Amino acid sequence: MADGGKDIVHVAVGVIWRGGRLLIARRPERSHQGGLLEFPGGKVEPDESVQQALARELLEETAVTVMPEHLQPLIGIRHDYGDKEVFLDVWQALESAGDPHGVEGQPVFWLTPDELRASDFPAANRPIISAIRLPRQLAITGDVAGYGEAIDRCVLGVERQGPSLVMLRLPSLSLEAYTEVVERCLQRLPAVELLVHDRPELVGEFPVAGVHLSWRRAAVLSGRPVPEGHWFGVSCHNRDELAHAAAIGADYATLGPVLPTRSHPDAEGMGWERFAELANHAVLPVYALGGTAPELLDRAIKSGGQGIAGISWWWSTQSTEAT
Numbered sequence: 027m028a029d030g031g032k033d034i035v036h037v038a039v040g041v042i043w044r045g046g047r048l049l050i051a052r053r054p055e056r057s058h059q060g061g062l063l064e065f066p067g068g069k070v071e072p073d074e075s076v077q078q079a080l081a082r083e084l085l086e087e088t089a090v091t092v093m094p095e096h097l098q099p100l101i102g103i104r105h106d107y108g109d110k111e112v113f114l115d116v117w118q119a120l121e122s123a124g125d126p127h128g129v130e131g132q133p134v135f136w137l138t139p140d141e142l143r144a145s146d147f148p149a150a151n152r153p154i155i156s157a158i159r160l161p162r163q164l165a166i167t168g169d170v171a172g173y174g175e176a177i178d179r180c181v182l183g184v185e186r187q188g189p190s191l192v193m194l195r196l197p198s199l200s201l202e203a204y205t206e207v208v209e210r211c212l213q214r215l216p217a218v219e220l221l222v223h224d225r226p227e228l229v230g231e232f233p234v235a236g237v238h239l240s241w242r243r244a245a246v247l248s249g250r251p252v253p254e255g256h257w258f259g260v261s262c263h264n265r266d267e268l269a270h271a272a273a274i275g276a277d278y279a280t281l282g283p284v285l286p287t288r289s290h291p292d293a294e295g296m297g298w299e300r301f302a303e304l305a306n307h308a309v310l311p312v313y314a315l316g317g318t319a320p321e322l323l324d325r326a327i328k329s330g331g332q333g334i335a336g337i338s339w340w341w342s343t344q345s346t347e348a349t
């Protein structure tokens with residue numbers, strides 16, 4: 027996730043979890059973006075890896091110890107504040123030690139992901155908050171002939187694979203049949219966040235978590251089709267589409283195909299190297315789509331992705347087949 031730009035300040039940022047809460051500090055008033063909340067961290071010094079820098083900054087600023095090998099990449103965000111351009115290299119730690127306090131006198135406290143408000147943080151942090159709240163796996167429905175089959179397969183897939191975020195992508199269903207699926211899934215899967223596909227108007231009608239748009243639908247927008255507080259995702263295939271998705275306020279994107287898929291075996295995937303290049307350049311969380319499966323999750327995360335999105339690994343009865 028490191029950045030090679032000359033004038034960009036490379037900042038190691040830590041998302042430190044304990045008991046479902048995150049370590050937060052308030053930036054000193056006199057500092058850049060002073061007075062706002064931050065995830066602890068600081069500049070990466072020459073000859074230091076980002077993990078080493080983060081371990082050092084956490085200890086210096088909050089008296090918390092993390093082992094560099096326990097850090098997992100979360101997201102990388104480039105942001106130009108006008109007076110300063112930063113690359114926030116964000117890593118998370120599920121394990122840490124020590125009783126945190128503000129070594130430099132700054133307030134330090136714990137918040138749950140739901141308590142994080144983007145407006146309390148510097149502008150570059152908005153996608154970090156999305157990345158924290160979004161799961162590592164985005165399950166997408168395969169198409170079906172009728173709504174009954176869609177509901178049954180959703181319930182079965184959730185029972186077997188346990189995704190917490192499900193996109194109801196059912197293009198061959200009528201609006202009536204589709205809304206039946208939405209209603210029934212809301213009743214039967216209360217612990218799952220449901221995303222409607224290409225029908226943003228349903229977000230006001232049903233208590234779904236948000237909307238995911240095909241590129242075709244997103245391309246003509248100049249802003250969010252749903253209010254903040256609902257997920258808004260976009261299907262992207264290249265750098266320009268990722269930039270547009272971020273510009274219209276998307277919370278996340280899918281990017282693919284990464285690998286050839288069963289449904290499009292002749293379409294060449296972009297491969298993990300290209301995925302990594304695009305995901306690391308994007309300013310929103312990016313899921314790898316196409317040919318993905320849970321055993322590729324680690325690969326997607328190491329490539330700078332939020333995680334994997336796909337169909338077959340949760341939808342098919344043969345749950346380990348790649349989409």
Ligand SMILES: Nc1nc2c([nH]c(=O)n2[C@H]2C[C@H](O)[C@@H](COP(=O)(O)OP(=O)(O)OP(=O)(O)O)O2)c(=O)[nH]1
Pocket residue numbers: 037038039057058059063064065066067068069070110112114148149150151
């Ligand atoms: N640590 C941290 N920095 C952030 C966040 N969001 C954000 O935009 N930044 C920006 C603010 C600063 O421009 C830069 C961090 O630089 P810094 O000045 O705190 O780094 P440092 O601790 O090494 O500072 P110093 O030695 O100059 O005092 O990154 C965040 O969540 N955490």
